[in-house]
Amino acid sequence: MSESIALNPIAPETVRAYELLSESCGILQLNDFGILEFTGEDRKAWLQGQVTNDMRKVDVGTSIAFCICTPTGQIVADCELWAFPNRFIVLCPLSVVPAVLSRVETMVIMEDVVCRDITANFDHFTVQGVSATRELSQLTELPTLDASPGSINGHEALCLRSRRTVYGGWDVLLPAGKGSPLEDFQHLTAEALDIARIEAGIPKFGVDMTEKTLPPELGPAFESRYISYSKGCYTGQEVLMRIHSRGHTNKTWVGLFTNEPVLRGATISHGGRPDAGLVTSVADSPRLGPIAAGFVRNEAASTGDLVQIAVDEKKVEGEVQIMPLLRLG
Numbered sequence: 001m002s003e004s005i006a007l008n009p010i011a012p013e014t015v016r017a018y019e020l021l022s023e024s025c026g027i028l029q030l031n032d033f034g035i036l037e038f039t040g041e042d043r044k045a046w047l048q049g050q051v052t053n054d055m056r057k058v059d060v061g062t063s064i065a066f067c068i069c070t071p072t073g074q075i076v077a078d079c080e081l082w083a084f085p086n087r088f089i090v091l092c093p094l095s096v097v098p099a100v101l102s103r104v105e106t107m108v109i110m111e112d113v114v115c116r117d118i119t120a121n122f123d124h125f126t127v128q129g130v131s132a133t134r135e136l137s138q139l140t141e142l143p144t145l146d147a148s149p150g151s152i153n154g155h156e157a158l159c160l161r162s163r164r165t166v167y168g169g170w171d172v173l174l175p176a177g178k179g180s181p182l183e184d185f186q187h188l189t190a191e192a193l194d195i196a197r198i199e200a201g202i203p204k205f206g207v208d209m210t211e212k213t214l215p216p217e218l219g220p221a222f223e224s225r226y227i228s229y230s231k232g233c234y235t236g237q238e239v240l241m242r243i244h245s246r247g248h249t250n251k252t253w254v255g256l257f258t259n260e261p262v263l264r265g266a267t268i269s270h271g272g273r274p275d276a277g278l279v280t281s282v283a284d285s286p287r288l289g290p291i292a293a294g295f296v297r298n299e300a301a302s303t304g305d306l307v308q309i310a311v312d313e314k315k316v317e318g319e320v321q322i323m324p325l326l327r328l329g
C-alpha cells in the first residue's frame with residue numbers, strides 16, 4: 001500500500017455510468033470474485049466454528065457476511081453467503097479462494113462438508129441502482145428475501161441480493177459462455193462502481209485490507225455487518241473479543257473529504273504525528289468531489305477531524321468521515 005498511485009481525471013462515460021446508479025440502474029460483469037459452493041449436512045455447523053458472524057441466523061433464502069480469520073485475528077477472506085436448499089453459495093475475492101479451500105481441507109475432519117470452487121461455471125453480473133429490483137423483476141421473479149434460483153429469458157440464473165453501492169441491487173450468476181440475457185440494461189463502468197464502492201464505505205481486499213488487517217479496524221459499519229460478539233467459538237475469536245472488550249483498535253479505516261485529489265499510498269499526518277495513517281483508495285466523485293479512504297490512528301478517526309495528506313511537496317487537507325461517505329435520506 002505504500003506505492004503512490006495517481007488519480008486520473010474522471011472520464012465522461014464514467015460520469016454517465018455513475019449517474020445511472022441514482023437515476024435508474026446499470027449492469028457490470030464482475031471478474032474479481034470467486035464463487036464457492038458448500039454442501040453437506042454439517043456445512044452450517046462447521047462454518048459456525050470458522051467464521052466471524054452467527055450462522056444460526058441463516059435460513060434458506062437469507063444471506064450473511066463474514067470473515068474467515070487466522071488464530072491471531074487477521075483476515076484470511078471476507079465473504080458473503082447466500083443460502084439455497086441443500087447448499088450455500090459464497091462469494092469472496094478471487095485471490096483468497098485458495099486460502100478458503102485450504103481452510104476447508106485442513107479443518108474438515110469427520111464433518112459432512114464439501115466445498116467446491118465453481119467460479120468457472122458462471123458469468124457473474126451485478127445490477128446496481130435505485131431501480132435495480134424493479135427492472136430485474138420484469139425479467140424474473142425475485143425473492144422476497146435475498147436468494148433464489150430463477151430463469152431469465154430461458155437461462156438458468158441465481159439471483160443474489162447484494163449491496164455494492166449505497167443504492168443496493170442484485171448479483172446474477174448465469175451459466176458461463178451462454179451469452180447474457182441482460183443486454184437491455186445500461187452498462188456501468190468499473191470506475192463508476194469503484195467510486196460508488198468508496199462512497200458506500202465498502203473496503204476491497206488487496207486494496208483497503210490485506211491478510212494483516214483485523215476486521216474491527218475496518219470501522220463500525222463493517223464490524224456490525226461482519227462480526228457477531230454473541231456467538232460461540234471460532235478461529236480468531238479470542239483476539240477479536242479482547243479487542244471488543246478493550247473498546248477499540250489502534251487504527252480505523254475511514255472516509256476522507258479532500259479539497260483536491262490525493263494519491264493512493266499517500267501518508268496522513270495529524271497534529272504532531274507525521275505517520276498517523278495511510279490512504280488506501282481514492283476517487284473523484286461527481287457528487288462529492290475528491291474523496292479518499294484510508295487508515296488513521298484512532299486519535300484522528302472521529303467524524304470532523306482534520307488531517308493532512310502528503311501530495312508531492314505539499315499537504316492537502318482532509319476531513320475525516322466515519323463510513324459511509326454518502327448517506328441517503
